[in-house]
Amino acid sequence: MDTRSRQALSEQLVRSCHAPLPQFTRRRVAGRHHFPGKATAVLGARRAGKTTFLHQVRAERIAAGARQGRMPYISFEDERIADLDGAALGFLTEEYARVAPSGADASPAVWCFDEIQLIPGWERFVRRLLDEGESEVFVSGSSAQMLSLEVATSLRGRGWSVLMHPFGFDEALRHAGLTVPDPVGGTVVQERLALEREFRNWLMAGGFPEAQGLDMASRAQLLRDHVDVAILRDVVERHDVRNVAGLRWLVRHLLGNAGALFSVEKFHRALEVAGSRHRPGHGASTARLS
Numbered sequence: 359m360d361t362r363s364r365q366a367l368s369e370q371l372v373r374s375c376h377a378p379l380p381q382f383t384r385r386r387v388a389g390r391h392h393f394p395g396k397a398t399a400v401l402g403a404r405r406a407g408k409t410t411f412l413h414q415v416r417a418e419r420i421a422a423g424a425r426q427g428r429m430p431y432i433s434f435e436d437e438r439i440a441d442l443d444g445a446a447l448g449f450l451t452e453e454y455a456r457v458a459p460s461g462a463d464a465s466p467a468v469w470c471f472d473e474i475q476l477i478p479g480w481e482r483f484v485r486r487l488l489d490e491g492e493s494e495v496f497v498s499g500s501s502a503q504m505l506s507l508e509v510a511t512s513l514r515g516r517g518w519s520v521l522m523h524p525f526g527f528d529e530a531l532r533h534a535g536l537t538v539p540d541p542v543g544g545t546v547v548q549e550r551l552a553l554e555r556e557f558r559n560w561l562m563a564g565g566f567p568e569a570q571g572l573d574m575a576s577r578a579q580l581l582r583d584h585v586d587v588a589i590l591r592d593v594v595e596r597h598d599v600r601n602v603a604g605l606r607w608l609v610r611h612l613l614g615n616a617g618a619l620f621s622v623e624k625f626h627r628a629l630e631v632a633g634s635r636h637r638p639g640h641g642a643s644t645a646r647l648s
Contacts, residue, residue: 403522404591444482
């Protein structure tokens with residue numbers, strides 16, 4: 359491992375032990391999000407809040423009495439560590455022993471690894487941490503390279519998957535600084551009308567955290583970008599799709615006709631017609647369809 363990578367990892371370790379945790383809206387996760395002896399893999403759509411959930415885990419442990427120095431957090435999206443492989447990750451435990459705050463308690467370290475799928479061979483390192491029995495491990499990763507079945511296979515039964523969805527209505531209300539009256543049926547007329555208005559806003563905006571509170575044009579652009587990234591990275595890269603324009607057309611058609619019947623044969627004919635219009639000699643080239 360080169361000096362630049364070592365410095366980047368050391369900086370992240372020190373920062374995670376001392377810097378204030380970011381502000382976040384608490385997420386609601388069904389079921390348990392930790393299982394003894396297993397690494398928790400936080401999975402879900404891009405920009406749905408997986409990183410936030412890792413910080414939520416850290417905050418909950420600290421609130422329960424754990425020291426922040428026992429909650430190391432590493433983001434592997436740091437470009438300075440882009441060339442690492444799993445064999446180099448052992449440096450983290452050595453460096454953590456050096457930089458961890460003095461006087462830290464003897465409780466297991468709770469490692470939070472964000473976007474760890476970017477490091478080839480990460481699974482062996484995580485399994486070693488679990489085998490040593492001195493750590494709890496939480497990892498997050500893109501759906502393009504980390505699916506529940508693959509996590510279970512790569513960790514050889516040592517993985518516990520938690521699926522992160524975009525905001526539900528109650529989470530969107532909390533994000534906006536509002537609360538759901540309890541019980542809803544007993545609210546006064548003004549409160550109920552306000553709640554219905556917020557519900558309509560949530561239906562229009564969707565649940566992606568970044569889309570909350572945006573104007574309509576900005577929100578539409580943001581959500582189109584989310585779809586584009588999901589197509590290009592979670593589908594095209596994973597399945598080696600060659601007809602990207604056709605895939606975009608399919609996604610646009612399905613999103614624009616939610617709940618309607620879909621005929622593969624009719625769609626294929628429409629795609630052929632559209633393709634003929636964009637061949638050389640017909641006045642256009644393949645265009646961005648999203």
